[in-house]
């Protein structure tokens with residue numbers, strides 16, 4: 259039997275655990291940030307990276323899992339880095355009338371975030387942010403964000419966004435990210451100057467922090483040692499950020515182990531270069547779907563079955 263349970267997590271923070279019942283597949287989502295901190299396959303193997311030094315200490319963000327960056331990506335604006343959605347306690351959405359019914363019996367949970375009076379001081383807009391997290395058959399994890407402008411003053415607002423997924427990998431120097439070749443990117447390490455990707459895949463030999471523009475819907479992360487490939491499918495999210503801090507920056511982060519960069523890679527489905535503008539009553543949907551397949555990489559081509 260599929261199960262959705264509320265449990266007490268780290269430091270007494272509440273989380274929701276989704277289990278598919280038939281296997282060891284599961285996902286955990288903290289109400290703090292509506293932050294997915296765990297996603298396990300049918301063998302019970304953890305697929306997301308979560309730092310051993312991650313703090314579960316609001317308002318500090320959790321290092322690992324899937325932080326939600328909203329309404330600002332990075333420092334592209336006057337808000338704190340990556341906005342404030344990841345630093346707020348979300349509520350369970352018990353009134354799903356605005357949401358479509360789930361298309362399967364797979365376990366899911368709905369969250370809602372409405373800005374507080376204090377949030378309004380730095381981001382003077384009303385919105386309702388609904389997030390559904392669903393664990394589908396075959397451990398397919400889907401996050402659907404619906405953000406509605408509820409301003410009563412007739413004003414539109416604009417935001418940038420990212421699902422900042424930290425994938426767990428066996429050895430970063432053996433990882434290839436496919437699907438972003440030939441694209442233009444903004445290099446965060448070079449004042450966001452624009453370059454064109456020349457490699458036939460992205461590989462890692464040092465710090466990398468890039469925003470790939472107009473990325474395809476499907477991106478693959480190949481882990482050779484584990485003989486498995488993560489498939490990222492994104493909708494409504496044109497860009498893709500790829501990040502690994504490498505050794506020097508790892509040492510400078512207090513909530514990240516010195517050697518942990520070897521076992522993670524962030525591939526983030528994002529809307530950055532063209533920020534989203536919502537008029538009053540308009541709603542935006544951005545969806546991320548994560549799945550895992552055996553390595554099917556043959557001679558540089560992206561031969562990944564569509565998980566949808």
Ligand SMILES: O=P(O)(O)OC[C@H]1O[C@@H](O)[C@H](O)[C@@H](O)[C@@H]1O
Nearest residue numbers: 319332339340422446467499501
């Ligand atoms: O430390 P934070 O705020 O969680 O950000 C982590 C990284 O997030 C990435 O998305 C950015 O591209 C990096 O520049 C940043 O360092």
